[in-house]
Amino acid sequence: MDIRETISVAIDALRANKLRAILTSLGVIIGSASIVLVVTVALTSKKFVLSQIESIGSNLVWVELVQRPDKAQPLSYEMSLDDMEAVKSIPAVIEVAGTRELETAVVVDGVERPVHMVGVTEGYQTIRRLLILRGRYFDAADMEMRSKVCLITTQRADRIYGQENPIGKSMRMGELTFTVIGVFRERVETFGLSDIQENSVIIPFTLMKYYTGLEVVRLLDVQSARAEDVPSVERQVGQLLRSRHPAEAEYKVQSLTAILGAAKNISLALTIVLIVIAFIALVISGIGIMNIMLVTVKERTREIGIRKAIGASRREIMYQFLIESFVISGGGAVVGILIGIAIPVGAQFFLPGNLRVPVSSLSVVIAFVVSCSTGLFFGYLPANQAASLQPVESLRYE
Secondary structure, X not given: OOHHHHHHHHHHHHHHOHHHHHHHHHHHHHHHHHHHHHHHHHHHHHHHHHHHHHHHOOOEEEEEEOOOOOOOOOHHHOEOHHHHHHHOOOOOEEEEEEEEEEEEEEEEOOEEEEEEEEEEOOOHHHHHOOEEEEEOOOOHHHHHHOOOEEEXXXXXXXXXXXXXXXXXXXXXXXXXXXXXXXXXXXXOOOOOOOOOOOOEEEEEHHHHHHHHOOOOEOEEEEEEOOHHHHHHHHHHHHHHHHHHOOOOOOEEEEEOHHHHHHHHHHHHHXXXXXXXXXXXXXXXXXXXXXXXXXXXXXXXXXXXXXXXHOOOOHHHHHHXXXXXXXXXXXXXXXXXXXXXXXXXXXXXHHOOOOOOOOOOHHHHHHHHHHHHHHHHHHHHHHHHHHHOOOHHHHHHOO
16 A cells, blocks of 8 residues: 555544544644744733833833931932933944923912922933823923923813813913913823822923922933843942032932843743643643553554554554544644634734734744644554554454
8 A cells, every 4th residue: 555545544444433523622622723822922921011111101211319317318319401411422332311390380270289290301202202281382482481381180170170171271370370281191101110100190290390499409310222221320420410510429320121131931831731731731741542442542543453464564554543533633733823813913903003913924834833743743653553553363352
């Protein structure tokens, strides 16, 4: 017999027991679908977490002076606009912004409400990627002329103006009266790392400097050109500030690298656990294939004896049973892979428009190869047992 005849005989044998073959391949279907889905979920969750973190600030590094409550900080310790300009000279830095905060109050309908006033420089919008829902952001003229204009958060706009359009309305904070030129919000939740709060109002930094009489930058935001440059920028910014200020001054230089690393580690650990579970499902399905094939060998002992008596070789008998195992596992793998692809494709219609579900071609290849290998590995023992049967003893078997 040539290989084509052997394949034909093996497929005919499976057709004779369709239900048994389908039930046997069920474990392979579940295992291969699980591998594709696990990798898809891991890639999607990683992409989602990365997009959320990047939305806080693109390749962001931020610096602040470490405050010591036990003693007053000299003014020479504080960061300034000159420090901000010096940081811009670092090669990998493409944008720098400075902020300073001031707690004040606004009077609405005779009720005084606290306000978190934040003075920002020009690059703040570029780095933090604030969403301007109404109105506009500060322009160069606002910064240069120290205009008494402000942007308020959506929460603050709702509490003060309700359903009215706040653009162009006046708001008195402290001793100054501001004109509202915009309503904004942050793109995503910032995990408590942002200087923006629900009651925040942002104003030009030049006005904050004029109002307080101090050119002090409390928080320095630095944007690097690439994510790979963040560790280098973090180190260089720290060195630059220490070189420009007294040795006793201590600065906290931070980035999103720690959060990103933790998210990747959690995603990797979860992926490994789920892949192990998928492989366990495949091993169980392999044991099921071996069990069914052993039963099949017993049921077809006389058939094997007849085939050997008329000249079938040991290799042909082994190939027949290995092909049966391969067809069961391979067919199950194809069905499982199709299910594993169909689920995320179908789920795409129910997810937000900006979230894509990537299906890894590598996971498809791995699922198919591993599933087929499982069938061949666990099918070898029954195939070897069938090939080792003696013709005379097989023909006697009842």
